[in-house]
Amino acid sequence: MSDKRILKFFPSAGQNLQRLSVEQVAAFNENGYLSPFAGLNAEETQKHAEYFNGLMAENKARGGDAYALNCKHPYLRDLYDMVLHPNITSVIRDLLGNDFHVWACHYFNKEAGDIKKVAWHQDASYWPLSPSKTVTVWLAIDDSDVENSAMQVIPKSHLHGLLKWKEVEGPAVLNQELVGTEDMHKPVSLCLKAGQFSIHSDLTAHGSLPNRSNRRRCGLTIRYCPSDVQAINKTWGQQAIHCSGKKSPNWNYIERPAFNDIETALSVADPALAAAAR
């Protein structure tokens, strides 16, 4: 697949900045991540946590696992609206320019005592998208710190293109594990208060340890890309949420769901996109 994709870091031009400083754009280009940002206010944070708790309870009642809420945005109005939150999209616009959309989102719900790690990986390695220009927002549903295994990133790892990986060993959420990370920069834990968010490039090495605490650590990942990104595998281009500017003929943009259709969201078989987007 990599033969067809352009997999390298594209520095942000940082034009017409509204929310970020020139220094923040430079730090993103240099390190491959930015954190923390104020996303939701206290009321929105509490409301969204309650919304997520309700979804997860319904999901569990149907036998779904803690990580099953993946790519449910075509069915859930509140989730669709969340990815368009102006406090988030204003930062993304500064990084990606005016023409962009969301193509996936996934609750990484690391429950108290969860023994599964998310091994060091690069998102672009999983995705049949080109060029590699997707950025992920990790929006904290819970306070996230070292104790409950906040997500970690390896600064500057995005500058090396696609890195080598092997099959992960032991309990894990994803199957790839990068090799040679011990020779890279020291990892940084992206500790966030609920409602704050971080951003990382699709080539930035990141992951998280098992959650040995008695507190849940859930984050909503939202994948934003500029409209010149193409899905090599067309099944991936079908569920985009238009955010800003020009649309692309290469993507299918969905309508805002009329309501929170939890029944459909939890009963549809995961589309190819959702399965592979993990």
Ligand SMILES: O=C(O)CCC(=O)C(=O)O
């Ligand atoms: O939440 C985590 O621990 C990992 C998230 C992740 O791998 C991602 O955002 O791609």
